[in-house]
Amino acid sequence: MQNFLGHFPQVRMRRLRQNPIIRKMVQAYHLRPEQLILPLFIREGRGVKHEISSMPGIYQMSLDILAEEVRCVESLGIGGVLLFGIPEKKDEMGSDALSSRGIIARGIETVKKNAPNLLCVTDLCFCEYTSHGHCGCLTEIAGRTDVDNDATLKMIQQQALVHARAGADLLAPSGMMDGMISAMRTALDAEGFSHLPIMSYAVKYAGSFYGPFRDAAESAPQSGDRRSYQMDPAALSETALRETALDLAEGADIVMVKPALAYLDILRLVREHFPGVPLAAYNVSGEYSMVKAAAQRGWLDEKSVVMESLLGMSRAGAGILITYWAKNVAEWI
Numbered sequence: 001m002q003n004f005l006g007h008f009p010q011v012r013m014r015r016l017r018q019n020p021i022i023r024k025m026v027q028a029y030h031l032r033p034e035q036l037i038l039p040l041f042i043r044e045g046r047g048v049k050h051e052i053s054s055m056p057g058i059y060q061m062s063l064d065i066l067a068e069e070v071r072c073v074e075s076l077g078i079g080g081v082l083l084f085g086i087p088e089k090k091d092e093m094g095s096d097a098l099s100s101r102g103i104i105a106r107g108i109e110t111v112k113k114n115a116p117n118l119l120c121v122t123d124l125c126f127c128e129y130t131s132h133g134h135c136g137c138l139t140e141i142a143g144r145t146d147v148d149n150d151a152t153l154k155m156i157q158q159q160a161l162v163h164a165r166a167g168a169d170l171l172a173p174s175g176m177m178d179g180m181i182s183a184m185r186t187a188l189d190a191e192g193f194s195h196l197p198i199m200s201y202a203v204k205y206a207g208s209f210y211g212p213f214r215d216a217a218e219s220a221p222q223s224g225d226r227r228s229y230q231m232d233p234a235a236l237s238e239t240a241l242r243e244t245a246l247d248l249a250e251g252a253d254i255v256m257v258k259p260a261l262a263y264l265d266i267l268r269l270v271r272e273h274f275p276g277v278p279l280a281a282y283n284v285s286g287e288y289s290m291v292k293a294a295a296q297r298g299w300l301d302e303k304s305v306v307m308e309s310l311l312g313m314s315r316a317g318a319g320i321l322i323t324y325w326a327k328n329v330a331e332w333i
């Protein structure tokens with residue numbers, strides 16, 4: 001290595017950094033609008049555009065506003081939107097998520113009608129729909145209340161069909177239930193949706209970076225936390241490889257690592273072990289709010305910090321970037 005690289009003064013690294021033209025010539029990573037996915041929060045009502053206090057610039061919106069929003073997103077050349085539904089009424093089983101007239105089903109129809117060239121991606125989970133705020137239905141296990149994995153799989157199957165029939169283009173299950181991909185695949189294939197791809201939240205850590213999202217989606221667990229189903233940040237990093245391998249074996253088409261910034265090592269690890277698999281990074285709500293807060297105080301330059309962070313995710317191996325800044329980034333590129 002040392003031999004063929006040479007050393008100073010023959011070698012001067014600054015030669016290729018001296019002006020923008022030469023820097024651009026050797027640039028290796030480029031952000032593209034088509035690789036971006038913008039998360040959107042939808043709710044009932046008309047003319048509703050409610051800013052989330054912990055996420056300045058991000059809104060809960062009713063379907064009429066969604067229609068305008070997705071036309072704008074499409075015109076920016078952005079790849080897709082990721083829909084999260086907030087139902088009027090929540091219950092133990094998250095029934096709104098299972099109804100063909102529920103908020104998410106109508107949201108999907110709205111996106112497809114108004115922005116046919118946008119990929120309509122849907123988050124498949126129950127925490128936004130259940131009164132208890134957990135990602136499935138509850139049961140007693142060994143003296144404690146927990147999400148019932150296998151009963152939730154049946155609900156996920158129904159939910160997947162609701163999204164598929166409404167016209168979703170890509171389903172993104174985020175509940176971290178064991179077997180969720182094969183359960184979905186079986187249900188989808190049996191009903192004529194074998195062409196519909198799945199982007200699995202394969203590697204999703206239980207952590208504190210989802211706080212602002214839970215304000216946005218009104219999905220904070222009413223008791224306990226998500227540590228019995230989401231991953232432990234202190235677990236062996238190779239656990240991420242097992243999660244990924246399982247989801248791929250079950251038929252996932254794209255895998256995701258979430259959050260992004262504190263988990264760039266995990267992105268890299270997954271990238272290197274599964275070179276042929278499209279990989280997404282979710283630049284989550286807490287990552288958004290931290291930068292926004294600092295930028296509002298004049299402590300950080302928002303644009304350059306965001307672009308630098310997304311480049312970091314790209315270098316780590318993510319080809320698909322899910323970010324609340326998607327619209328800004330598309331304009332900045």
Ligand code: PBG
Binds near residue numbers: 125213214284286
């Ligand atoms: C739903 C879900 C969550 C996020 C995406 N899908 C929240 C959670 O797991 O509590 C978080 C996204 C973000 O923080 O931006 N299960």
